[in-house]
Amino acid sequence: MDADGSNNRRVPFPLGLKQMPGTKWRDEEVEYRILSVAWSPSGSDLAVAGHAFTPAMIAAIDKAQLFLVHPDGAHQRRIGALVWGWTERLSWRPDSTKVLLSQYYKQTASSVKAIDVATGASSDIQGNAPGLQLTFADWSPDGRSIAAGCDSDTHMGGPADLIVFADLNGRRTTVLKVDRGLSWVRLYPSWSPDGQWLAYAVEDGIDHGDAADPSLELVALTGGSARVVARNADQPAWRPTASPPMPTPTATVTLTLSGLTSGAVRLGQTVTATGAVTPISLAGIRVVLSVQMKTGVSWTKVKTTSASTRPVGNYRWKYAPAAKGAYRMRAQISATATYPAATTPWRAFTVK
Numbered sequence: 001m002d003a004d005g006s007n008n009r010r011v012p013f014p015l016g017l018k019q020m021p022g023t024k025w026r027d028e029e030v031e032y033r034i035l036s037v038a039w040s041p042s043g044s045d046l047a048v049a050g051h052a053f054t055p056a057m058i059a060a061i062d063k064a065q066l067f068l069v070h071p072d073g074a075h076q077r078r079i080g081a082l083v084w085g086w087t088e089r090l091s092w093r094p095d096s097t098k099v100l101l102s103q104y105y106k107q108t109a110s111s112v113k114a115i116d117v118a119t120g121a122s123s124d125i126q127g128n129a130p131g132l133q134l135t136f137a138d139w140s141p142d143g144r145s146i147a148a149g150c151d152s153d154t155h156m157g158g159p160a161d162l163i164v165f166a167d168l169n170g171r172r173t174t175v176l177k178v179d180r181g182l183s184w185v186r187l188y189p190s191w192s193p194d195g196q197w198l199a200y201a202v203e204d205g206i207d208h209g210d211a212a213d214p215s216l217e218l219v220a221l222t223g224g225s226a227r228v229v230a231r232n233a234d235q236p237a238w239r240p241t242a243s244p245p246m247p248t249p250t251a252t253v254t255l256t257l258s259g260l261t262s263g264a265v266r267l268g269q270t271v272t273a274t275g276a277v278t279p280i281s282l283a284g285i286r287v288v289l290s291v292q293m294k295t296g297v298s299w300t301k302v303k304t305t306s307a308s309t310r311p312v313g314n315y316r317w318k319y320a321p322a323a324k325g326a327y328r329m330r331a332q333i334s335a336t337a338t339y340p341a342a343t344t345p346w347r348a349f350t351v352k
Contacts, residue, residue, distance in 0.1 A: 012073035015050050020065045022082050023052035030054055030061055038090035038099070042338040044281040046071060047079075047099050047117075049087035062086065066101060066115055068280065075284055077311055080120035083113065089136045089188075094143045096279045100125070102137050102148075112137040112148060117280045118313070136188040140164075141195045147175075149187030149200070162187050162200055162219070175219060190236045196221055199229075199236040251339035253277050253287060255331040257347050264350040270318045271349060275331055276309070282339065283313040287331050291319060292346075294326040302327075321351040 001008045015032035017023060023030055036049040048067040064087045069076040085103040088110070092099055099117060104110045112125040112134045125134060125146060137148040150161040162175045175198060188201040198221065203214045216233035219226040254275040265271055273289055291303040302322075307315040321327060328346040335341040 011046070011069070011071060013048060013067075013069060013076065015052075019067075019076070019078070020050055020052050020063070020082065023061055023063055035064065036087045036090045038092055040068075040096050040281060041092055041094050042096055042279075042281060043071075044336075044338055045069065045096075047090045047092065049090055049101065051086050053086075064101070064103065066090075066099065068117065075311070077283070078120075079117050079280075080115050080122055083122070085110075089138075091138045093139050094141060096281060100137045100139055100146065102135055104135070110135050112146075118278060135186055138189050138191055140191050141193055147189040147191060147198055149189065150174075162189055162198065164198075164221070175221065188235050190238060192238055193240055199238065201234045201236055203234065251277065251279070251282060251333060251336075251342045253331050253333045253342045253344055255289075255329070255344040255347055257329065257349060260349055263348070264352050265321070266352050267321065267324055270320045271329075273307075273317045273319065273329060273331070274315065275344070276314045277333055277342075278313060279339075280313050282309070282333070282336070284308075284310050285333050285336070287315045287333055289317055289319075289329060289331050291327060291329050293323070294328075299328065324351045326350055 013034065015034065017030070020032065030052050031054070033051050034048055035051045038047045040047065045068045048069055050065045050067060052061055052063050052065075054061040063082045063084055065082050066079045067076055068079055079099075083101070083103060087101055088104050089102040090099055091102075097117060099115050101113045101115055101122075102110065103113065110133050113122045114125055115122045125137065125148070133150065135149040137146050139146055145164050147162065147164050150163045164173050164175055186203050188203075190199045191197075192199065197218060199216060199218050201214055201216055214232060214234045215228050216230040216236055217226045218229050256274050258272045258274065259265055259270055275287070277283070277285060277287065286306040287309055288304065288306050290301065292299040293302045294300075303319065305317065307317045309315045319329070326348065327350070328348045330344050330346045332343045333341060
């Protein structure tokens, strides 16, 4: 929808066993739902957390799957493996390379995973702090730090800390401590666009799930006391500034030639061109491959074609030279509304 609440649009996104293989449980009914959605920094993709669970049997199936999908519902694809628990929050790294996935599971624990959207590989944001129960993690505007709520005892079981991880290896700084006596506490931090402030929602209550008077508070990263800015407010999100400290979007395309021996191939054989485009939100773009042959001191075009990069940004093309001589090949992608054009260097080979 638009910022004023108008122009609502539905994004087609069916969920089920076909989209989340590995979630069938005997003959028990499995239900599917969407728990969290987050725009990519470029606006070209949505990160979506799908959830599969068995309501009739506690914890028989309680798994989440990260997806990427275009805003019109096209090009839905799974990223990484199934993970236990339900997703409380998704947060993109500003360069669109990773997503933080905050998980709550088994009613006693939580964790945060950083998932690489190109490879699906994940790493736990625990570092040198085993036993921490992290919740609602958010990436800083420069992509160098992570803020999270932290309960050092049991998930939502008492006082909580607002902490900042200086890197993915776990070096951390406690920004403030929040104690509500006997109440359980959870914190939902959100970085300001300039990276100088953390807004966070504090939910507390005597009984799990019974939040009492959630408040929105603000604290500076440089220190000082926190201040309450609103009552009965939860899950803060900052309005972007005109010039937030975001990296300039970049696109890359790679090209590797195989089938060569010492840079050469015999006439009648083929040369295989492979490569990939990044970020993964460009998956589906056509890669233009150009082949030139040396004639005297100049180069002459002998072939131009395009290759698909669906579904995850990789492409492959085989070329059979028609004559002996010196050749070169390169790959290109055109500019999009978000990313500039990209070109590889020429790759030379000889046909004998």
